[in-house]
Structure formats: C-alpha cells, structure tokens
Amino acid sequence: MLELKPPLVLLSGPAGFGEYLKLIDHRYVGGIILKTVTLNPKEGNSTPRMADGDFYVINRIGLENPGIHEFVENVPELPVPMIASLGGDSFEEYLEVARTFKKVSDKFCAVEFNFSCPNVKEGGLSIIKDRKRWKTLIVEIRKILPDSFLIAKIGIEGIFVEEAAEIVVDTGWNGITLVNTVRGLHFEKGSMILGGLSGPLLKPIALRAVYEVKRRFPKLLVIASGGVYSMKDAKEFLNVGADVIGVGSALFKDPGIVEEIGKYLMEVKG
Amino acid sequence: MERFCLTKKKTIRVNENTWIVFFEEQLDFSPGQFIMLETPKLVRKPFVLGYWEENLAVSIQVKGKGTKWIVEEAKKIKGHGPLGNGFRRDGKGLLIISPTCLTMARAFEKKMNVDILVGSKSPVLFPLGYETVVGDENFLKKLSDLPEYDWYLVSGSRGMEEVCWEHLKGEEVYFSLEEYMGCGIGACKSCAVFTKNGVKHVCADGPIFRGDELCWS
Ligand SMILES: Cc1cc2nc3c(=O)[nH]c(=O)nc-3n(C[C@H](O)[C@H](O)[C@H](O)COP(=O)(O)O)c2cc1C
Ligand code: FES
Numbered sequence: 001m002l003e004l005k006p007p008l009v010l011l012s013g014p015a016g017f018g019e020y021l022k023l024i025d026h027r028y029v030g031g032i033i034l035k036t037v038t039l040n041p042k043e044g045n046s047t048p049r050m051a052d053g054d055f056y057v058i059n060r061i062g063l064e065n066p067g068i069h070e071f072v073e074n075v076p077e078l079p080v081p082m083i084a085s086l087g088g089d090s091f092e093e094y095l096e097v098a099r100t101f102k103k104v105s106d107k108f109c110a111v112e113f114n115f116s117c118p119n120v121k122e123g124g125l126s127i128i129k130d131r132k133r134w135k136t137l138i139v140e141i142r143k144i145l146p147d148s149f150l151i152a153k154i155g156i157e158g159i160f161v162e163e164a165a166e167i168v169v170d171t172g173w174n175g176i177t178l179v180n181t182v183r184g185l186h187f188e189k190g191s192m193i194l195g196g197l198s199g200p201l202l203k204p205i206a207l208r209a210v211y212e213v214k215r216r217f218p219k220l221l222v223i224a225s226g227g228v229y230s231m232k233d234a235k236e237f238l239n240v241g242a243d244v245i246g247v248g249s250a251l252f253k254d255p256g257i258v259e260e261i262g263k264y265l266m267e268v269k270g
Numbered sequence: 271m272e273r274f275c276l277t278k279k280k281t282i283r284v285n286e287n288t289w290i291v292f293f294e295e296q297l298d299f300s301p302g303q304f305i306m307l308e309t310p311k312l313v314r315k316p317f318v319l320g321y322w323e324e325n326l327a328v329s330i331q332v333k334g335k336g337t338k339w340i341v342e343e344a345k346k347i348k349g350h351g352p353l354g355n356g357f358r359r360d361g362k363g364l365l366i367i368s369p370t371c372l373t374m375a376r377a378f379e380k381k382m383n384v385d386i387l388v389g390s391k392s393p394v395l396f397p398l399g400y401e402t403v404v405g406d407e408n409f410l411k412k413l414s415d416l417p418e419y420d421w422y423l424v425s426g427s428r429g430m431e432e433v434c435w436e437h438l439k440g441e442e443v444y445f446s447l448e449e450y451m452g453c454g455i456g457a458c459k460s461c462a463v464f465t466k467n468g469v470k471h472v473c474a475d476g477p478i479f480r481g482d483e484l485c486w487s
Contacts, residue, residue: 020453064462253313255273
C-alpha cells in the first residue's frame with residue numbers, strides 16, 4: 001500500500017514540479033504529484049490559459065512540459081515523496097513514456113497515468129474511449145513497470161468511473177485518482193475559454209465518483225481530486241472513502257489551506 | 271518568498287478606476303517584483319510592489335469583485351511574495367507607465383536613474399509629481415517627440431505596450447508584462463509568454479522582458 005503521511009497530496013498541474021514546497025511546511029504534505037510529462041516537450045496552448053469564476057477555475061494549459069527525456073535527466077530533488085504523472089498522445093506514446101520513465105522509477109513512490117486531460121487533442125480523454133484498447137494499454141504498462149505503484153487518473157467523460165475502476169483492478173493496478181477536470185466553457189471579456197473545470201463546482205462530482213468506486217472496490221486506493229478547499233471538504237471525502245486527499249487549485253487561493261488540512265489528517269489518520 | 275498578512279492603512283483614488291492602497295508593514299523587494307494577494311475570488315491576483323509616501327503600496331485598477339474588495343472592504347490581506355525578478359539597469363532610463371503602476375515608479379526612482387512619464391486614459395484627480403498626459407491622442411503625440419534615453423521601460427495596458435514598441439523601434443525597450451496568473455511561482459504554467467527563445471513565464475522569468483525578445487503579432 002502507498003503510505004503517505006499525512007495522506008495528503010498536491011495534485012498534478014497546480015503543484016508544478018514542487019515550487020509550492022517553498023511556501024508550505026513540508027510536514028503537512030504527504031506527497032506531491034508532479035505535472036504531467038509527455039513523450040515530446042509541449043509548449044502548451046496560446047493565452048489566456050486560465051480564468052476563475054465564482055465557484056470554479058478553468059484552465060487550458062495544454063500540458064506544457066519538458067518531455068520525458070528531459071524529465072528523467074533532471075528528476076527534481078524534493079523533500080517529500082514524489083509521484084510522477086505521465087501522459088501520452090497515443091497508445092505507443094504512453095508505452096514509450098513508461099519505458100523511458102522506468103530508468104528513474106525508484107525515485108518515485110508511485111506513478112500516476114493521466115488518462116483524462118481535456119486540453120490536448122489526442123491522448124488524454126480520447127485514449128479511454130476504446131475500452132478494449134485502453135485495457136490492453138494498461139496491461140502493457142504494468143508489464144513495463146511491474147514493481148511500481150500504478151495509479152490511473154480518470155475523469156467523468158468518456159467512461160463511467162466505476163467501469164474504469166473495474167478495469168484498473170482487473171489489470172493489477174493499485175490506485176485511481178478521481179476526478180480530473182471536466183470540460184467547461186467560460187466567457188472572459190466576451191471571448192470563450194474552453195478548458196478543464198476544477199474547484200468547488202467539481203466537488204459534488206468528485207465526491208460521487210469516490211463514493212461509487214470505493215463502495216465497489218474497497219481495497220483500491222482512491223486519491224480524491226476535485227474541490228478540496230477546506231477541512232470540511234477533506235472530511236467529506238474521507239466520509240465517502242477517499243484514502244488520500246488531493247489539493248489542486250486551492251493552492252492558488254491559499255497555500256496555507258494545505259497545512260490546515262494536513263494537520264487535521266494527521267489527527268484523524270495518525 | 272514568504273507568506274504574509276498585510277494590513278491596509280489607507281487608500282487614495284488616482285483616476286476614474288485606479289487607487290493606491292497603502293500597507294502598514296514593509297517588505298524587502300527589488301523594483302519590478304510583485305506579490306500575489308488573496309481576495310474573495312478563487313485565485314490570488316498579482317500586484318507590482320512599490321511605495322507611496324514612504325509606505326509599502328500597490329496601485330490597483332478596479333476591474334472586478336476581487337480588486338473592488340481590496341480597495342473598498344479589505345482590512346487584512348493574505349498574500350505571498352515578493353515574486354519575479356527585480357530589474358536593474360545603469361544609464362538614464364524612462365519609465366512609461368499607466369496609473370496602475372504609479373507605486374512601482376517610486377521603487378524605480380529609489381534605485382535607478384529614471385524619469386517617469388504617466389499616460390492616463392481618464393483625468394487624474396491630484397498632481398502625481400510626474401509628467402502626466404491624459405488621453406490616447408496626447409499620449410501618442412508625446413511618444414513621437416520623446417527625448418533620447420539609454421533605455422525605456424513600459425508598464426501599462428497591452429495597447430500602451432504596442433504603441434510604445436511601434437514608436438521606440440531600434441531602442442532598448444523593456445516591458446513589464448501582465449498575463450493571468452494562477453500561482454505566481456512558476457508552477458501552474460498559466461502565465462505563458464511566447465518569446466523568440468521559446469515559452470517563458472511572466473511570473474518566473476519576468477515580469478520584465480526585453481522588447482526584442484518578444485514575439486509581437
Ligand atoms: C492549472 C491546472 C493544471 C492542471 N494540469 C494537470 C496535469 O498536468 N495533469 C493532471 O493530471 N491534472 C491536471 N490538472 C487537474 C488537477 O490535477 C486536478 O485534478 C483538478 O484541478 C481538480 O482538483 P481541484 O478542484 O482541487 O483543483 C490541472 C488543473 C489545473 C487547475
Ligand atoms: S502564474 Fe503559475 S506559472 Fe506563472
């Protein structure tokens with residue numbers, strides 16, 4: 001099992017490659033899921049790339065990242081356990097990324113595969129549309145990384161979370177992160193921003209996803225992702241069975257929230 | 271970089287929608303650096319650091335709920351910083367700014383040999399102590415007969431940046447850029463700027479960039 005103390009992670013994307021650790025007391029951070037890395041470097045989308053509404057943040061970063069080769073040459077040295085996040089633009093790319101990552105896999109306590117980014121044309125969301133092929137893909141990834149703690153990050157589009165969880169369990173993966181951002185549309189000064197929605201508006205959706213998966217697969221490790229902005233939010237996710245609480249866009253509001261939730265989790269989870 | 275809580279001391283109105291907000295505390299920073307301040311909005315917002323009447327101060331253009339809250343209601347404001355890279359240049363420079371960057375001008379004056387030119391869209395409500403031109407036409411007229419400086423730094427709206435770049439072709443011109451920021455510390459990649467040397471980030475690589483490094487469309 002993945003032991004994170006406290007069971008709190010900074011989520012992929014908002015957490016970057018560890019920059020927030022300069023602002024947060026490390027004792028309250030159980031782990032960090034680094035920004036998703038793909039086979040080739042990506043420049044990301046044009047600007048504006050992000051906006052916030054009353055109850056949500058919307059982003060269309062487009063997975064800007066240095067690419068897996070640069071990543072494995074310069075794995076960050078961070079004072080907390082690291083989880084890598086890997087993505088791909090096609091079936092083959094996921095496998096290539098997994099193979100390249102293998103060289104440094106012992107530096108990470110787990111690896112999350114992003115099967116749900118809404119902001120790239122291929123890969124991301126589209127890879128799970130074909131169930132059989134997706135299942136084959138994750139079987140192949142398991143073969144490449146037989147000893148890693150493998151986590152699948154899933155959204156609510158393209159698949160039912162319980163269906164995804166079943167495949168994850170059947171293929172011998174160890175965990176699931178629920179949920180990734182949901183496709184949304186925001187108007188900014190009259191222009192449309194089409195991006196992934198996170199923040200408080202995502203919480204009821206993420207709570208339901210965790211609930212549905214956990215009651216069917218109690219042994220599968222579930223990382224909650226969606227709208228954790230307070231201790232009360234963390235409590236609700238624990239109530240529906242989340243094993244690890246993920247904090248994402250709340251970092252943009254107040255990095256101090258992490259310490260508050262971390263302290264609370266230490267009290268209730270030891 | 272650290273987390274802090276600033277206490278608002280007072281505000282003064284500069285023009286139709288711009289205010290100077292004074293704080294009781296002091297912070298160590300270099301000219302050009304900024305802080306992220308929390309508001310009732312979900313994401314902290316960046317403000318360039320500066321002084322007014324020897325106080326730590328930021329100039330704020332009221333654009334929406336968050337900025338309105340800082341100007342009208344806030345007493346204590348959580349934030350973090352200072353962020354970004356400070357700017358340092360020898361020789362004599364000209365700072366061309368909108369009222370939203372007034373307090374930053376004070377920080378530059380303390381450390382560098384600069385003249386200040388303010389371009390305001392609407393009339394200013396008190397003498398700023400700097401040469402001030404009001405309205406787009408007057409601003410353009412002023413730009414066409416600027417004296418020679420070793421360098422220029424522009425900080426204002428996108429429109430202001432574009433006309434300055436047009437008028438100052440061939441000169442050493444810097445721009446303090448604005449882009450939507452999520453984190454302010456290089457983590458989220460929301461504040462991208464496309465330069466001739468690839469993607470950079472306003473918060474971590476800037477906020478000040480040389481004009482000839484930027485891709486102007
Ligand atoms: C700016 C930004 C960038 C993101 N980038 C990634 C990413 O690279 N990989 C990923 O798996 N999720 C990414 N996400 C999704 C978050 O990890 C998280 O699942 C989502 O924001 C929901 O959590 P929250 O409501 O706590 O923010 C990103 C989210 C934001 C706001
Ligand atoms: S604001 Fe997050 S990278 Fe610049």
